[in-house]
Amino acid sequence: MQRIGDSPRVRRVLVGLAIFFSALFLLLPLVAIFAQAFAEGLEMFWANLSDEYTLAAIGLTLFVAALTIPVNLVFGVFLAWLVTRFAFPGRRLLQTLIDIPFAVSPVVAGLVYLLLYGRNGWIGGWLDSHDIQIMFAWPGIVLVTIFVTCPFVARELIPLMQAQGAREEEAAVTLGASGWTVFRRVTLPNIKWALLYGVILTNARAVGEFGAVSVVSGSIRGETNTLPLHVELLYQDYNTVGAFTAAALLALIALFTLAAKAFLEWRATRRENAA
Amino acid sequence: MNRIASLTAASPKRVLPGFGLSLGVTLLFISLVLLLPLTSLVGQLSGLSLAEYWAIITEGRVVASYLVTIGAAAVAALFNALFGLLMAWVLVRYEFPGKRLLDALMDLPFALPTAVAGITLATLYSSNGWMGQLLAPLGFEVAYTWVGIALAMGFTSIPFVVRTVQPVLEDMPGEVDEAALTLGASDAMAFRRVILPHLWPALVTGTGLAFVRSLGEFGAVIFIAGNMPYETEITSLMIFVKLQEYDYVGASAIASVVLAVSLLLLLVLNLWQGRFIRRLHGGKG
Numbered sequence: 001m002q003r004i005g006d007s008p009r010v011r012r013v014l015v016g017l018a019i020f021f022s023a024l025f026l027l028l029p030l031v032a033i034f035a036q037a038f039a040e041g042l043e044m045f046w047a048n049l050s051d052e053y054t055l056a057a058i059g060l061t062l063f064v065a066a067l068t069i070p071v072n073l074v075f076g077v078f079l080a081w082l083v084t085r086f087a088f089p090g091r092r093l094l095q096t097l098i099d100i101p102f103a104v105s106p107v108v109a110g111l112v113y114l115l116l117y118g119r120n121g122w123i124g125g126w127l128d129s130h131d132i133q134i135m136f137a138w139p140g141i142v143l144v145t146i147f148v149t150c151p152f153v154a155r156e157l158i159p160l161m162q163a164q165g166a167r168e169e170e171a172a173v174t175l176g177a178s179g180w181t182v183f184r185r186v187t188l189p190n191i192k193w194a195l196l197y198g199v200i201l202t203n204a205r206a207v208g209e210f211g212a213v214s215v216v217s218g219s220i221r222g223e224t225n226t227l228p229l230h231v232e233l234l235y236q237d238y239n240t241v242g243a244f245t246a247a248a249l250l251a252l253i254a255l256f257t258l259a260a261k262a263f264l265e266w267r268a269t270r271r272e273n274a275a
Numbered sequence: 276m277n278r279i280a281s282l283t284a285a286s287p288k289r290v291l292p293g294f295g296l297s298l299g300v301t302l303l304f305i306s307l308v309l310l311l312p313l314t315s316l317v318g319q320l321s322g323l324s325l326a327e328y329w330a331i332i333t334e335g336r337v338v339a340s341y342l343v344t345i346g347a348a349a350v351a352a353l354f355n356a357l358f359g360l361l362m363a364w365v366l367v368r369y370e371f372p373g374k375r376l377l378d379a380l381m382d383l384p385f386a387l388p389t390a391v392a393g394i395t396l397a398t399l400y401s402s403n404g405w406m407g408q409l410l411a412p413l414g415f416e417v418a419y420t421w422v423g424i425a426l427a428m429g430f431t432s433i434p435f436v437v438r439t440v441q442p443v444l445e446d447m448p449g450e451v452d453e454a455a456l457t458l459g460a461s462d463a464m465a466f467r468r469v470i471l472p473h474l475w476p477a478l479v480t481g482t483g484l485a486f487v488r489s490l491g492e493f494g495a496v497i498f499i500a501g502n503m504p505y506e507t508e509i510t511s512l513m514i515f516v517k518l519q520e521y522d523y524v525g526a527s528a529i530a531s532v533v534l535a536v537s538l539l540l541l542l543v544l545n546l547w548q549g550r551f552i553r554r555l556h557g558g559k560g
Contacts, residue, residue, distance in 0.1 A: 018362055099541070106511075116311065150304075204386050247390075247394060254383065
């Protein structure tokens with residue numbers, strides 16, 4: 001069949017342009033991160049990596065992600081179950097509300113949490129009088145991270161669960177299965193890969209969040225400094241190699257995320273072709 | 276007994292359990308995590324008179340930051356409309372070695388932390404960076420100018436257009452091409468008259484999303500922007516600066532403008548898209 005843009009010349013020019021611009025805008029920055037990180041040799045890379053404050057930043061970042069993921073996982077599953085399995089007024093509104101974190105600038109997200117939980121805030125004032133500190137401490141970082149990453153799991157699950165429909169689950173209920181059994185034995189096996197990718201995306205964003213976290217963190221070295229904030233700190237100290245060492249770690253997580261997506265897509269097309 | 280009562284209470288359509296529980300969990304989460312913090316902005320601003328509010332959001336340096344932000348975001352979105360269209364076309368229509376890798380690479384800006392993107396672009400395009408060294412002799416300065424801001428915004432929003440146009444292009448039947456070409460249209464004409472109108476809604480949506488994202492971008496921009504008042508300061512940074520001066524009211528006022536504009540744009544995009552989808556699927560169009 002004859003298709004538009006099929007002539008060898010058009011095709012060569014367009015593929016060439018696509019590869020050139022992708023190399024310039026995407027590949028080059030990626031290569032630059034690792035080139036800068038290893039600019040002073042492998043030994044320096046290890047020395048930078050095992051720096052006390054870098055290790056503390058890695059620890060805090062992992063801790064924040066470990067708290068954020070389960071919360072958003074549970075919420076995402078409940079939301080997806082709600083909007084794909086039941087019809088009720090306000091269903092569309094819920095789906096629109098959940099996109100708010102995508103539209104809100106991260107700095108604004110950090111600001112509204114600071115206003116609420118900061119010393120002068122509605123809740124913060126009360127907490128302060130009970131000696132509980134949320135802002136400029138790890139709980140604040142966890143809260144804003146939950147805010148910015150809450151749509152990811154639901155966003156992955158909703159289209160899939162909508163496409164699959166509720167028939168299998170309804171059959172299970174008719175056969176007398178309890179709600180939990182239906183979810184565990186019928187729903188979960190169907191959605192596990194999308195759920196996994198949702199978690200990987202949540203993790204990538206949680207680990208890398210900068211704007212919102214920088215508003216509420218206070219950036220105390222070794223205490224409230226996450227890895228992206230540590231990157232900024234080192235960069236502003238003119239420790240470029242150190243900054244790019246931390247950046248390379250974050251870039252590795254990003255590459256892992258891309259690889260996971262490619263693998264899951266490859267798996268899906270293989271199953272489609274087999275079916 | 277309880278079970279029977281709850282079954283009869285539910286509408287006949289609801290065979291599946293868990294409506295009450297999932298509704299409860301979802302509403303609680305959305306109220307506490309999303310809505311309650313946003314109300315604090317209203318609380319903070321309620322102490323201001325309209326004149327005071329207006330004075331803060333129309334101060335010279337702040338207005339300059341709106342112009343820088345909107346201008347750079349518009350350039351970034353336009354770049355992405357062209358680049359995204361090219362990438363979607365090439366990834367859907369052609370087979371070539373390395374295609375899967377190229378496809379995977381498109382998502383890099385979403386996966387890569389914005390601060391990492393920021394320091395990398397700033398280093399690449401500074402006067403002694405790889406790209407900066409190439410561009411400087413040509414009299415082209417990117418780092419610490421608004422071009423750098425547009426570049427950083429463009430980078431972080433690359434996936435939007437590609438990923439909205441790609442599925443629409445995949446779903447287009449080959450017969451459309453064939454019909455146009457058989458009737459004697461040239462490649463360029465067939466693309467403009469047949470393919471482009473079909474892709475238009477996805478292209479506008481993707482470009483709009485890229486624009487909204489660019490308006491709020493912070494981490495990637497501040498490293499390359501130079502942050503000169505009146506010249507290369509973006510609005511997100513203005514909020515950040517006010518916060519560092521403990522001017523919470525000023526920060527909130529500017530934030531309310533940013534928030535209103537981005538929510539409004541998102542709403543317009545949603546409505547526009549909804550209208551178009553209805554025209555494509557539902558109406559007689």
